[in-house]
Amino acid sequence: MSTQITIIRPKKTFSFHDLRELWQYKELIYFFSWRDLKVRYKQTFIGVSWAIFQPFITMVVFTVFFGGLAKMPSDGVPYPIFVYVGLLFWQFFSGALSDTSNALITNQPIITKVYFPRLILPISSVVTKFIDFLIASIILVGLMMYYGYMPHASGLLLLPLLLIITFMASIGLGLFLAAINVKYRDVRYALPFFIQILLFVTPVIYPASIAGKYSWILALNPMMGVIQSARAALLGTAPTNWLLIFISFFGTLLLMLFGIYIFKRIERYFADII
């Protein structure tokens, strides 16, 4: 058996060792996600059905008010299915963002007592949300069958890429906020508000086309690219805009690297200041 040598020094520079370590602890990602999912629906009556119930009811309410009463345009597809695609990705993003931002705080007792790569916690938060996403997707399949929409094979292939972009966007911003949250709990109060605002500047309940010639401003928001492309891929609302996906991909990649950089920089002091 080879002995593993650890050197503990005041300042640790980022190295590939960290990645290897992350890999070593991969099981812990699974266990944390598993815990969060298990715990969430303990002592509830309808259990996991909540994961379906919530987006479904939101969709119904949005359909009645925005689609029905406000006559919101929906790029020619039935409004329920239009808004649901948006909601699905939006809830994945916003849920993952708020959970990663709070991941360190909520696990404070563990952080101050045991060592493991701290990145595990935010990552497992995203994984948990991804599982919610999968569960909620069942409704989408049902809706598409009901309205008779068949996605193109090429569109389905695009989905993993869109999920990766969403993952990078939420974890990039989330890591940055999580690191700040350790010291300044202001994040905790500002974030729900911020997410609410973000919902309105993201084309979830309305099509991006509504902004007309200013829609390029919306493109600064990576989630706009994701939702727009998801609709294009699944519902065929428009041809796939590869440039938009490209911008979103590299924008979020940069965001993620920035988040990791900030997170790693103060990671070791979490236990002291949390």
Add this chain to the structure above:
Amino acid sequence: MSQTIIEVNNLGKKYEIVHERGKYMALRDVLMNIIKSPLNFFKSKAKQVVGLEKKEDFWALKDVNFTVNKGEVIGIIGRNGAGKSTMLKILSQITPPTTGEIKVFGRVGSLLEVGTGFHPELTGRENIFLNGAILGMTKKEIVKKFDQIIEFAGISKFLDTPVKYYSSGMYVRLAFSVAAHMEPDILIVDEVLAVGDADFQKKCLGKMGEITKTEGRTILFVSHNMAAIQNLCKKTIWLENGQIKKIGETKDIINSYSSNKTDIPNITKKSLPLKVGDIVGKINFTEISITNGGGSEMIQSEDRLKITLKYNSDFKTEIPDIRVLISLICEDPQRNVLRFDSHVTTKTLGDGIKPSGRIVCETENTNLTEGKYIAEIMILPQRAKHSQLKLTKEFEIMTDLTKYDYNLKPDRDNSSYLIKYNFKGQAGN
């Protein structure tokens, strides 16, 4: 054979203590402050951001050097705030050092708390997996050890019950059991044996002993329980004010550690004015020692107590009629447990004591339970009214684990009578 497994060089850890003004201010206060002096508010906020606010450096650890060889079991002792926990936290990589370097050869498992990451909503079974994973075990290892874990914890009946319904004893048993089955190269254990009932504590210590003896694992063990340290560790590090005060054989270290406690000025007043015949003078008490019958400061339950007061005086002749009253007070909860009076018939110091020498009180087997005690010693000269002297001294009763059977209920036969004791005066220094 003696292969270095941990190497600590010049380790130091600095904390910055920020002096916060006016904690827990309500929003109204904050607003009032801003209105009253907006400049000040922003200045202090800006200082906070830039890091210029009033700070005080505090070195929790400084210049710590030591090495640990493979298979060694090292005890770490020291008073509260000596830096023990900080050192363990640095070794387990929870917090980084400020200076120095540590080389660790092997996998470190740390047990700074029992039940880290336990979730009350999850069942016992689920928590074993979660806790095991957090402590660094792989799923495979946990599955392999699963039966041993539940057997050791003795909770097989409640395996599928959420732990929030567990009694606190069951909870702790399960938590320790998971931790005890970790198999790292180096195990770091903080004061975790202070939990659980007596039987379980014994079981834990037994398990620790087993790990150390049969499996040849390297262990760093922090505890206030000297008997546990003595039993488990060959070598001990004594930390004081963030520095290593002494390092060496456990027995020597513990002896000097316990006797070091006498340096604490817990004698409030040392001399007592007296009048012997026509001569007015003082009697000075210079030292109090509390040992077992054999003279060791490591006193165990079944030992006799020997309380010795050293004194000298200004007098040339014998000092008559000195009454000594010793009360043993249990520190927690504060109550009197035993009382020895030198003036109860046949226990008297006789005609008097020599001008200088010792007053010794020897008792029979006291059967005091493990814990901290205070001896309150009253010196009462019979003829000098309103003049008396009170001395205090702390001591500790420890538990010998090898003989320990936790059946130390008060012995009815014994406790219904007074414990036999005997005072005597001795000449000389």
